[in-house]
Amino acid sequence: MRGEELEHLRARGFALAPRLHRPNFISGYVSLYVADQPVYLSADVIFNALHESFDTLVADIEQHALASSLSEGLSGLHRALAGPSGAALPGETRVDLDTYLSTARGLLEATPVEPVAGADAAAVRALVAAATAGTGNARIDLFGSPRDVDLSQMRPRGHYAGDPARERYFRAVMFLGREGLRLVDVVEGRRVLRRRQLSAALALRALSDTATRAAFTRVEQAIGAFAGEPEALTYSDLDALASAVAREPASASDERLLLLIDAQRGERPRVATSLLVHPDGFDGTVPQPVTFSFAPQRYTPDSMVLSRVSFDRVDAGRVPRMMPDPLDAAFAALGNDQAAALLRPSLDRHDYATELVTARELVDAHEASYWQGSLYASWTAALRTLSPRETLSEESTLPAAMTTEAWGRRLLNTQMAAWAEVRHDMVLYAAQSYSMSLGCSYPQAYVDPYPAVWSALGRWTERAQSLVGSVPWRDEPARARWTRWSAGAREAVRRLGEIAERERAGGEPTEAQLAWVNQALNAREVNVVCATELRVDGGWLYDLYEPRMQLGTDRAIVADVHTQPDDEEGNPVGRVLHIGTAAPQAMVVVAGAPGRERAYVGFASSYRERVTENFDRLTDQRWRQEIARAAAPAWMTPGR
Template identity: 35%
Template sequence: MHIRLNLASHLTIALALGLGLPGCNTADLGSTSDGTASSSSGGDESSPIDDVEPDPWLTEVYQPIQEQAQQMTVADFLAEYPEPAYVNGVSYAALDAVGLPEISAYAGLGAQHDEFIAANGFVAVPSDAPNPAWSYHELYYNDLPVLITTDSVLYALHASFDALLEDLERKLMASEIEAMVVEMHQQLASDLGALPATLDTTARDLDVYLTVARTLIEGEPIAAVTGADAQTEVDRILVAADGLQPLEISLFGVDVTYDFSQLKPRGHYEGDELLERYFRAMIWLGRTDMAMVTYDEAGTPAFNRRGLDAAFVSNMLLAQSGADARWSKVNMIIEKLIGERDSMGPQDMVKFMADTGIADYAGLAAADDDALYKALVDSPYGIQRIMSQIMFTDPVDPPVVLPRVYLVMGQRFTIDSYIFNNVTYDRVQNLRTGEKVARMLPSELDVAFGLGNNTAAHHLQPELDAYGYQGVLHELRFLIDAHPADFWDMSFYSGWLAALRSLNFGDDFDQRPEAMRTRAWGDKNLNTQLASWAELRHDTLLYVKQSYSGGIGCEYPDAYVEPAPAFYDSMVHLGQLGQSLADDLAADGVDVAEMKDYFTSFEGTMATLGQISHKELEGAALTTEEFDFLRGAVEQEMVGCGEILWDGWFVDLLYDREKVEDVAAVIADTHTAPTDAQGNAKGWVFHAAAGKPTLVVLTVEDCSGVRAFVGPGSSFHTVLTENYARMSDSEWKQKLEEGPQPRPKWTGSFLVD
């Protein structure tokens, strides 16, 4: 038997098959709901997923990469991904730069900072400014030559995306999700008398599921509709939800260790009653799966009829209540903003129901186990690419095969979570030996390398020497690089990652100022990418599937745009993606006029910065209009009784101007490790964080001599907690108030605390 998977591309197939790495979803023989063996392929014991018709791309292009990865040493890997041709230092007298004495006095630079400037032509130092807008205002007020940084543009993107998403959640998404679960639950109560007796357990499971969801989003106790047994389980789950610790629960025919720590509101949801309720309900709906095929330690599949029945009935409740229209509206927003689901969802189930010819409860009850199982495993439905639950496995067992699951509002697949998933236990292998590697925690550098930063690979050498996973990184990088342009346009999240990729040094490297061709600037660039990635994860943590991990002022005397033309071009494209998103939402009846105006303005500003950036690299003169533009980044005026009026093109990059004075620091949990390498319970949670802005002092040599500029930089941190403690923004900001927080060792090449 041969089947052709209806997937978007050969790359999607490669991802679905798990990179050809351990843990790919293979399913051959199943079992019935009573646990007896069930052959669903007429004696053909080959895996339907493994039996895909060969794709020429997989055999001709990807297979040689896999073979190379299996033989690759650390030295081979680092040679495959060389660093840019960094200069050893600047050749000019950077300390003689015009404007540097004034900048030094303002920033409090001393002898150690001078050493960095003399060697590399720049340095970064901590700042007391709460965010880049304040940084620009203070530089403006002090008549200092200003550096327009990519860091500040990315901060504006984050602040605006976060505010925009919050606006959509308040105006539309929270109310639609609440109405959806209420209508599904009411439909269940109405249908109880019509359900065949064989679906009684399914009704009880869905009652528990929907009662918990309603209680979380409505903020008050909701009664179960199927009786005392369901109510007892609801009460037990709600106690665990408040306890924020893992707990064993049994639902939809599977016993799982459910990580209730994920229900702690964080990000922009923290401290707001409506958004906290929405957050908790969406975590429940996005992480509580209905497993249809499960796998034991040996990777042997078992058909879970109870989970499949629940998925069928859940979809029927959506359709019969009319709540599917609400689901579609919210799903469309999340899909456009974040990306596709990493599970089977309602849209897939509609197709699956059509494939099986089941249209009602009676048809479901009468359906044969073998026929349902065969229809499921002969399709791609329910395949997961990211492990996001607590699962325990023995180091000598084969890697865990993820169950095929259905979720009503499943969390989303993203490239960065996929990277973390494949470089940690128990997915990661030393491909040269075939052994599983007990690497429990990822590194931020894994993501940076996956997104194209070769310098990150060289910082990873100690990890590679310890765990030997360079072949896995090689395959990941190949697959990510091979994605076509339209992949990066599929969602705003992917477009943001594409913008970070565009910061990697390209063909214009030799044209850049000498200071920007030092290894230290390479590390500064890495810091910029990762701080923005932390902000992206912060803004989307609810939806991304985590791996289990006054007066008159004066003009700027001078200004310089950090020359990164490809970056500004990608930001122009991101502005266009935002406008397209607004058009899609408007067509669905959502009032997004402000969003459309914002992204139109954003596109124009990025185009201007890109034009100036090109001219700087080419040594061309700026026009009067371009100089005027640079002088107008931030304007602040006192009006009325102490009210501050903010203006300027950088302020216009902020979707919500009322947040212009907010502290920039944010944090997001990105990966969870239940145990250490010895199996001891740890509950490690790996966080990525952005701190308060730094000040970047940069010297540039041109035909007029050496000049100095200063602008806001970003600050990247990692935080590791235990016992499933997930840090919120307020807790992170409190840490920063207590004193300087540790930074990655590699930031020491350019940043002096």
């Protein structure tokens, strides 16, 4: 380290050195391994490894289980629609469902799908083409009603981009998740019952045989295990609604049917995800449509927060705060009080403290069962343990450097980067918020000393292990690979937690624990022609990455988390807020029991943000190519 980096190390007891970055975490820790440096095992590297593997696990489950189940369910409904059961339906309902199912199947299947019950084939092809193009937004007609659709959401991102089969699955699920059957729509700020779409939803239920229901149940259970609670009505909700509607006379009023739907939907949707207009002169917040979907998008606390602190939810639509700040999610969803001070300029400008605190209270009120209900929620719970109210609860047992405001920003950087990673992995399933339009060794080791985060990640790995065991795999090698990985991940996190417990008690790793740390990477030098290069062929940290990480691979990722269709004047801008990561940066930390402090070297995440326009949604490939345009937030600068 040199210059300003050394000054920060002397003054704060730690320093970040972006200058000493590496393409990925494995590359960084290998460089420390061969240099025999005392190693600091940051939570960042474990979050990163679990994210990389979770992303691959989701892709494998989609490929080996979900894509076929979704195809089976949709084709089963389409066959039933073409058969005697479908023929008994009103003609309008048959055509509506034929259009919808043909479009969804046309997006999912590798070969064109033709209508079977009177739908306009040209209209279906136009819908499929528009969704495949994934450009801008458009007004389309579904079930006899116009709706504004953000077609840019159909553009594959994350692990879906570049693989034709994954891209088709992405478009189909995004279409089904975002463009479900609107039982309740919104027109000029008012809720409107869509009887035609309600009839179509009930008809879908009637067309579903046991095999079809089972196929959609497999999809629902897997997506629920990934990302949590649905934002739309599901098949089970439709069962209860159908029973309630059946008890009503045919002349039941719209108001009565709206009450029945509301009784079934509960608080859903909690995230504003639709392209809706706040009408001129409308006083209050515009409600959201209520939909039925085969693959609903999922509620996440961070999306709920971003939704609640954006127009038109601030002061009942009187404050045009069009774009939220990622720090809103840090404070209210991740529970980081330090973020509130960093948000002061934004709070002063838009006066949304009431909405922000209310969102925080709603997140804090979630029951313990919610935080263990999905891998996304469990990941968020782990990130919440890194907030100051948790990490500073026993301040006297921490090294001095870890009780400073600057260290708090380092942990905030960890939280934000890991949040970006899980949003990247769940880009297809997490409901996105919208504003209204308008051979070496480590001689010593130190682990991030937060037992709570290791315990929370342990629960996350338990959920992952349970998911792997419950998936109806169609590929035995994939099942075996993920069974081994989940067991290994659970054991690694358990051991890291034990080391953190010793550190908080004033101790150091035992000889056995240090020996295990030194098994993190099996690195060796090999001669290649006239040069020597490093290779890694094993180790528990290396094995946490599935697939294995190549030393020179750039693994920066991006996720789009909020969409602002219009600016404050009502002009279309299509701004999209992206959060992501850049190359890991070196970090030196002075830590250890009193009288035995020493400098440890590790690697920390590099969190970045960027806003694009014209509904431009970035893929990982473009993010990496244009990384210079993604800025580190200003609040990280003083911590370097």
